[in-house]
Amino acid sequence: MWSAGRGGSAGPVLLGLLLALLVPGGSAAKTGAGLVTCGSVLKLLNTHHRVRLHSHDIKYGSGSGQQSVTGVEASDDANSYWRIRGGSEGGCPRGSPVRCGQAVRLTHVLTGKNLHTHHFPSPLSNNQEVSAFGEDGEGDDLDLWTVRCSGQHWEREAAVRFQHVGTSVFLSVTGEQYGSPIRGQHEVHGMPSANTHNTWKAMEGIFIKPSVEPSAGHDEL
Secondary structure, three states: OOEEOOOOOOHHHHHHHHHHHHOOOOOEEOOOOOEOEOOOEEEEEEOOOOEEEEEEEEEOOOOOOOEEEEEEOOOOOHHHOEEEEOEOOEOOOOOOEOEOOOEEEEEEOOOOOEEEEEEEEOOOOOOEEEEEEOEOOEOOHHHOEEEEOOOOEOEOOOOEEEEEOOOOOEEEEEEEEOOOOOOOOEEEEEEOOOOHHHOEEEEEEEEEOOOOOOOOOOOOO
16 A cells, blocks of 8 residues: 655745755756756656656555655656755765766655665566655665766756666666556666666756866766
């Protein structure tokens, strides 16, 4: 059985987006091509299955029992915003371009939990469960994901992969869909190999303008 928390409204999300604009140390851009930078708030689209990475205050009824992570087709759902952050020791200053090969945390804006995976089976496909974990953006070492991309920096128009630092799986969607209470949402899980099911692209959001000029680099994807 799934379990639900108290839930929430879009208000905290909008407040978080406004704070992204108002906090000193960088400016933000809502549109246009460019780089994904630390501190940006964005939605991520799985390019093969056309669903956005999503979470909500509903816990898995099996496995870890932690907050569930899914994929949704809607582009306007406030529960699909994630903030790009560094690890607990820093390494991702606000406005700095995210490097290909850099480890980051993806923090769910509305609930404050981090994208997470561990050795539990996922409910539908029996791949590795992906959950949202922690409180107020602080979890553990299993919240770190390496950005795999081509070039030196994560470009907003480019497809990227997220490989889990602790278990080496890739953030993936393969099409399985849940029933009630989250009917139609897609399972998100970890897979051991890079393939068409685990490419993602930055979509809607607020992107902090780069604080330094990036330079050309190498191929990581």
